[in-house]
Amino acid sequence: MSNSHTHAVVTPCDAELISTACRRAAGGTLSVDGSAVCDDVAMVHLFEGDAFLLVADAAPALVVAQGTGGSSAMLEVIDTAPLQLREPVRGLIWLSGELHDVPPELQRELALEIAGEHPNERLLDIGHGWSMVRLAVESAVIASSAGASAVDVETLACAEPDLFWAFEGDWLGHLEADHADLVHQLSRRIPPAQRIGRVRPLRLDRFGITLRVEAADTDRDVRLPFSRPVTRVCDLSSALHSLALDHL
Structure with a gap:
């Protein structure tokens, strides 16, 4: 008889924590090519190996994405506790990769697809001062009180947010x-x-x-x-x- 035991999972894996935090987040900050200027991001939607972001039309990051494309960029997302705790930050997430524009004619169509599983009123702002860009994720890191760890991009691409992220x-x-x-x-x-x-x-x-x-x-x-x-x-x-x- 085998003496092996099956250990129950007691906590979400890091990839799932990242996926959930991005789904819950009100936004993040985006820096391009190591620039000291960070642009506010209004929404973060992970889909497979990409992060779809909303940035203001005046954001330098949008200008870069619409230019040569493929510029290196880093997105920071703060996982904030829903309650007003003394220390509200539960974790920090950094996603790095190449920034690309999303053709204007596809942005509305993508917004409708995203809204089906990630309802976010900011998607209505596309074409009204905000635009969508795509970050092709090449590396992911999550840090919390337990420490920091890198997450395999392929694992992240397959991860789903927690079932109860919206509640x-x-x-x-x-x-x-x-x-x-x-x-x-x-x-x-x-x-x-x-x-x-x-x-x-x-x-x-x-x-x-x-x-x-x-x-x-x-x-x-x-x-x-x-x-x-x-x-x-x-x-x-x-x-x-x-x-x-x-x-x-």
């Missing part, structure tokens, strides 16, 4: 505002020596929930995995309650 902010806000008792029960799963401070919801995904302990002089993040990944929004509540009842 995470509402769920975490609801937990903190209306279910302090549940957060307290969840916090009891944290070893006593590590839960000295204010415990707040930090991240929620199909694999579990991450809590932030805001102590007097430091922050500590603790991951609480579900017994199995959740596949439907309607099952999130029962998964959280089951986790809360399963005390250490």
Whole structure:
């Protein structure tokens, strides 16, 4: 009989974290050819090996993309917690590659396709002061409190955002505002020596929930995995309650 064991996944992989953060992000900053000037990006949509971005028509990056094309560029995306935490940044993401323009006649068509899975009101601004550009991703790095790591571009191209990316902010806000008792029960799963401070919801995904302990002089993040990944929004509540009842 084999002695091998199957280990359950308890947290999203880095590629999925990047995909989710880009889907949730209100935007990012784009620098071209090492320029000290960074352009604001209004939307980041990852599709296979490309990142489709919205930039203002007056942005230097758009001029570069419409020129020779293929210029090296780096996009920075900040993964910000939905709640107003003392330290709201959950992670930083850097995507580097070649910047290309998207022909004007294709931008509206692409916007409609993107909106089907990534609804973003800024897509309506295309042709009204904003344009779409494409970053052909060649490298990806994600950094968090756990450290920094590079993500294989092919792996990133295949990654999907978490199933609940669009609902995470509402769920975490609801937990903190209306279910302090549940957060307290969840916090009891944290070893006593590590839960000295204010415990707040930090991240929620199909694999579990991450809590932030805001102590007097430091922050500590603790991951609480579900017994199995959740596949439907309607099952999130029962998964959280089951986790809360399963005390250490």
